[in-house]
Amino acid sequence: MGVMNELINRNTVLSLAGLLGEADGANPWVTVEESAQRVDGLQLRARSDLVAEAILRDNALRSGGQTVGSVRDGRWGSDAQDDPSYGRLAATIRRALRSPDFTGWMIWPVSEAVTTAALRGWSSDSRETYARFDDGLTLLAELTPRLTAEFAIRRFLAADLDRAVTNILPWTANHDEHVRRLASEGTRPFLPWAVRVAALTSSPERTVPILDALRADPSDYVRRSVANHLNDLSRQNPKLVVQTAARWLEEPDENTTWVVRHGLRTLVKRADPDALALMGFSDATVQVSPMTVAHETVVLPGSLDFSFTVTNEGDAPVRLAIDYAVSYVKSSGALAEKVFKLSTRELQAGETLDVHKRHAIHQMTTRVHYAGTHLIELQINGRRYSRRAFEVEIPPELAPS
CATH class of the missing domain: 2.60.40.10 (Immunoglobulins)
Structure with a gap:
């Protein structure tokens, strides 16, 4: 992991601080600059968390608030009067996105900071938190062409799966393949290196409409994610996966067979009889x-x-x-x-x-x-x-x- 850790290094963080400062009217982001001196020796995830917390602290100071908690425990600004303004942070990041230099691994802590700010004080009964929830997901979709936001959206899925999926489903028609892939990859039940979302594993059928919309996507990058997602679902509900694959094979395109074969690979290895039959592997002599x-x-x-x-x-x-x-x-x-x-x-x-x-x-x-x-x-x-x-x-x- 030594080389991986250096993906977020001192120069990366200083560049991020400069870009945020330029987007914020040339105001320096001092806490982010200071965090650049503290990333050495940390693991990659810890570096991201450190910088994300620095982003939130600088944003809070500009918003006249104070910060509470941390990125990991998700309690930033849990008191409404200490709210680090999500709107201010989102506006700054959107201005930063105008620069092509705002890209790469510096985006990981940015996406985590966006998620923490958007979900602050989340309540399914609050119109204000609804608005932040929805815009937070939209901002992650805007960020993902610079670096995938597949890990950051997991906390949105855990907070309110139905609302998150409702927001994510239109991404399947986005012009950018990275956004379309985010719809599939970010909602995988067993996304590698990502936190598990209990609601996803207990309701595997919830993401099938996303896969239906993307299974014939023109991008191999997206289709591969769809196949891996389908394979994930087979760990919860093999019957659902075989039924879904069978529907796709009724109206195939030139890529359907590959997507289905890759999506059923674990079931075939497990000798699932329905999956074997669907793929044409009969009980041979x-x-x-x-x-x-x-x-x-x-x-x-x-x-x-x-x-x-x-x-x-x-x-x-x-x-x-x-x-x-x-x-x-x-x-x-x-x-x-x-x-x-x-x-x-x-x-x-x-x-x-x-x-x-x-x-x-x-x-x-x-x-x-x-x-x-x-x-x-x-x-x-x-x-x-x-x-x-x-x-x-x-x-x-x-x-x-």
Whole structure:
């Protein structure tokens, strides 16, 4: 994360302070300038929070108010008389957007500051907070072409999912692909590195209208987000996902098959029968040879080389989803399985396919390996074949601590 942390560095913050000052009638944003001297040594998220708080403090001083709380706890200006003016902040940021230099990672703390100010004292019974809520989302859409606001909008979704989605849905027709993607990406139930929104995970159907509007988007950038979002939904409601994909396939365009296939990838790996059927992976009559492995023991860092053959013994062509599952040894000694995509092929009647694969095994931040007996098993159209055991040895210098 060292290099990532430097995405918001001293020069980035000083540039931000200068741009805000220019947008604010050449008035210096002193607290933001001072925060530039304190970002060194902090993680990227902490740097963003520090600068966002500085933005809110400078804005509060110009508005005649005081600040309460922090960006993380969302209590800035919780007393109405201490309100750092959202309107003043929004106007300053919109003027700053006139400069092409107001872009890149400096936008992350800006979007967090906007969200905190817009949601200050949020109440679903207040006309004033309604207006700030709506304009806050609009301002995030204006900012997102400079740097995605997909993380900042999560707090709006958590505050009032229905109102947020009502505001977000028109973005699907925006001329800018970044705004259209924000509609899909920002509302993903399991957006990587983002806070979970309970209302999204408990109501997966709520974002389907957004996906319906974007599934045939002209931008691959947007369509990929739609597919990933659909895949997220499969963790809550597989039936809803298959039904949605089936609707799309009834009126396909040239990209629909890819979007559906990518959106159903987890269900196919899980051998969901409805997803397999929708993608044309029938219960095929195939003969699978015993799996062979190049070495019974893998020493890290290394790889497991394996091979096998598949023969279509039926009298008609068959479409095959060929995957494999590896059961890894956990720190407790138990096994944890992960399914990997290998190939999608169509075999004619009587045709045999030779398959060779090298599966890398090395220590990663996302998967720590432990020594012991592992398992590998083939999965073809949801059915399991040819399980093999293999050993993993780890040199002392690579052993987990």
